[in-house]
Amino acid sequence: MTEHQIEIAFKEYNTLTELNETDHDLCLEAVKAMEGSHSPYSKFRVGAALRLQSGKIIYGSNQENVAYPSGLCAERVALFYWGANHSDDPIEAMAVTASTDEFEILQPVTSCGSCLQVLAEYEKKQNKPIEIILFCNNGPVWVMNGVDSFLPFLFFEKRLNVEVKG
Ligand code: THU
Secondary structure, rough: OOOOOOOOOOOEEEHHHHHHHHHHHHHHHHHEEEEEEOOOOOEEEEEEEEOOOOOEEEEEEEEOOOHHHHOOOOOHHHHHHHHHHHHOOOOEEEEEEOOOOOOOOOOOOOOOHHHHHHHHHHHHHHHHOOEEEOOOOOOOOOEEHHHHHHOOOOOOOOHHOOOOOO
């Protein structure tokens, strides 16, 4: 029997103002993205903003539905839009934030497993890691370089996909 340990590396900043200007600006775009949230059931607004290599920003927000499982997280709304419309322009970074009037959010929202799996697919497709910036109104900012640090055992089987090389 061999026991393994995996370390997860990420950076923590106390405030958004400690980020470099490009990442700080992307966080402001994620705040803007929350305006599109359709969340009458959870009342939890999530915004995601992707910065592409060209400088273009893609917005996503959570879209809920009265048939609950039909809804989708902000991250996947943004990522699938990118996949459908801009996949020739690599994603450099994704900023995610959330807000609610119901309680105070003191820690950044960490993306769910399905969103991380989708992120991983596109990282492999573009062959470049995506910087992930998670923040909230009154808490720290967490920055990870690439989805591997989040989801080390993500599902990947290159023989199932002829398009993704590696
Ligand atoms: N949600 C996201 O949009 N992203 C996440 O990373 C976690 C959860 C949404 C889904 C749902 O609309 C609401 O937040 C409450 O779970």
